[in-house]
């Protein structure tokens with residue numbers, strides 16, 4: 304069977320990671336979380352005292368960290384200079400600074416090259432890959448076999464995110480919604496490869512769908528593409 308490359312993009316909290324991992328696991332494909340790579344480089348900048356509001360400083364340091372992604376959907380990994388970064392990249396500090404770092408063109412060029420290398424290796428040696436992010440269908444892999452753009456209302460996304468948080472934070476739905484909308488606006492408003500739906504992407508509004516329904520829908524779309532290849 305020929306390999307298949309699937310690009311899944313969309314705003315924050317629309318279900319890209321959960322859907323991509325489950326679809327990849329079900330179909331025996333590799334999985335790449337590109338947001339984790341941008342978070343990893345952001346974490347490295349913060350840890351090395353680089354001012355994230357100084358694009359020139361970020362640009363000149365952007366080639367220094369060694370970022371490696373493991374693509375097993377059952378146990379995806381991310382390391383920076385050989386250190387496990389899976390915990391530190393999910394802190395509030397990294398989340399609040401990742402849009403600024405990922406807007407720097409030199410950062411995007413470096414990470415995009417890494418993503419293309421991983422995707423082309425998976426297409427050669429494995430059954431294919433599901434790559435999720437913001438600009439996969441438009442910029443990273445414009446020739447992907449299938450492009451999906453997930454959406455959901457800000458209210459649904461905030462409720463999903465709040466459900467993941469513990470204690471006081473979990474009750475502050477309005478603040479969660481505001482943070483999501485602000486990050487989406489920054490990601491969609493940057494000059495270099497902004498968050499956007501590719502013209503040939505299939506849009507799936509997940510607001511009223513369960514996660515299982517979204518997974519089922521995407522699996523069906525991948526199988527349809529594979530059958531037509």
Ligand SMILES: Nc1ncnc2c1ncn2[C@@H]1O[C@H](COP(=O)(O)OP(=O)(O)OP(=O)(O)O)[C@@H](O)[C@H]1O
Pocket residue numbers: 313314315316317318319320321322338463464467509512513514515517
């Ligand atoms: N259709 C759905 N219905 C209910 N909950 C969902 C649905 N899809 C995802 N979720 C839940 O919403 C949360 C966010 O999902 P996920 O991390 O997959 O989104 P994402 O688009 O990858 O977000 P980000 O871009 O911020 O990383 C998770 O807790 C997940 O279990």
Ligand SMILES: Nc1ccn([C@H]2C[C@H](O)[C@@H](COP(=O)(O)O)O2)c(=O)n1
Pocket residue numbers: 315337338339341342401402405435436437438439486490
């Ligand atoms: N292809 C991508 C993936 C991610 N980013 C940036 C923008 C996001 O706010 C951030 C974190 O992503 P998440 O972990 O929430 O999926 O990374 C990007 O610019 N391009």
